[in-house]
Amino acid sequence: MSQKRLLNKVIVITGGAGLLGQEHAKAVLSEGATAILLDIDFDGLVHASIDLVAEYGTKVVLRQCDITNDEAVSKISLEINSSVGVPCGLVNNAAINPSVEKNTATFSRVESINYEEWKLHLDVGLYGAFLCSKVFGAAMIENGISGSIVNISSDHGIMAPNQSLYRVSGKPDSEQPVKPVMYSVVKHGLIGLSRYFATYWATSGIRTNSLCPGGVLNGQPEEFLQRFNQLVPLGRPANPNEYHGALLFLLSDDSTYMTGSTLVIDGGRSIW
Numbered sequence: 618m619s620q621k622r623l624l625n626k627v628i629v630i631t632g633g634a635g636l637l638g639q640e641h642a643k644a645v646l647s648e649g650a651t652a653i654l655l656d657i658d659f660d661g662l663v664h665a666s667i668d669l670v671a672e673y674g675t676k677v678v679l680r681q682c683d684i685t686n687d688e689a690v691s692k693i694s695l696e697i698n699s700s701v702g703v704p705c706g707l708v709n710n711a712a713i714n715p716s717v718e719k720n721t722a723t724f725s726r727v728e729s730i731n732y733e734e735w736k737l738h739l740d741v742g743l744y745g746a747f748l749c750s751k752v753f754g755a756a757m758i759e760n761g762i763s764g765s766i767v768n769i770s771s772d773h774g775i776m777a778p779n780q781s782l783y784r785v786s787g788k789p790d791s792e793q794p795v796k797p798v799m800y801s802v803v804k805h806g807l808i809g810l811s812r813y814f815a816t817y818w819a820t821s822g823i824r825t826n827s828l829c830p831g832g833v834l835n836g837q838p839e840e841f842l843q844r845f846n847q848l849v850p851l852g853r854p855a856n857p858n859e860y861h862g863a864l865l866f867l868l869s870d871d872s873t874y875m876t877g878s879t880l881v882i883d884g885g886r887s888i889w
């Protein structure tokens with residue numbers, strides 16, 4: 618029988634309460650790792666992780682953490698190092714991820730974006746990823762651990778959003794919902810962050826890559842899906858579990874010669 622690829626490894630996943638955070642956790646747990654799930658929403662995290670805890674028990678470690686808070690991230694890192702073990706993997710997954718297609722909130726058009734809104738997106742999506750890389754990466758280096766950091770970007774990290782996807786009939790152009798500009802900035806920025814750390818820590822044994830998922834099936838309205846499917850050569854969104862393989866590849870020794878790279882898995886959407 619083949620050895621599990623992440624046996625006895627400790628992997629930190631930010632935004633663990635969310636759709637993909639849970640999937641990343643399933644992937645690493647299935648390969649023998651302990652998954653440290655961080656989220657600002659602790660109740661959401663506990664609720665979302667019920668099945669994982671039932672299946673994997675103490676290998677699922679849940680912690681409330683605001684990844685934009687220096688003190689909180691440093692404290693959690695020290696606590697995990699001593700209570701669980703020093704992580705060798707970090708998945709920077711948390712983001713403000715506005716699902717414009719569900720139309721469940723107001724989505725800021727450029728003209729109405731203010732500094733607070735801009736700052737929130739960039740704080741979580743970019744500063745949070747930087748801070749976690751800095752803190753957990755430093756612990757890997759101090760402990761002589763070869764590590765892998767995976768930044769979860771998006772197909773929106775390599776192309777602009779096609780705003781026609783989100784169009785609502787009967788509204789004037791000036792009121793049409795759009796994917797906010799901050800999302801593009803954050804997702805493009807993460808690719809830069811990966812490349813920077815890939816060179817900064819190249820000789821310290823830390824690899825850093827970006828994974829760019831395309832749209833994931835998550836209860837979107839039928840009308841939206843019909844439009845979306847036409848933009849994707851494979852004709853459908855991803856199923857939530859279709860990133861397990863890529864994540865495991867990037868976190869494990871299967872990708873030891875890969876750093877600073879951008880792995881795009883979007884059903885071909887960005888080639889059209």
Ligand SMILES: NC(=O)c1ccc[n+]([C@@H]2O[C@H](COP(=O)([O-])OP(=O)(O)OC[C@H]3O[C@@H](n4cnc5c(N)ncnc54)[C@H](O)[C@@H]3O)[C@@H](O)[C@H]2O)c1
Nearest residue numbers: 632634635636637656657683684710711712714771832833
């Ligand atoms: N779902 C998709 O279709 C899709 C497609 C491409 C890329 N992505 C990317 O994948 C990642 C996960 O997406 P998702 O759909 O699971 O999003 P999600 O909104 O379901 O999960 C994001 C999680 O981040 C947490 N979070 C927000 N602010 C935080 C903070 N300050 N500290 C700690 N946690 C915080 C939220 O509480 C939430 O649980 C995101 O980076 C997103 O941009 C998602």
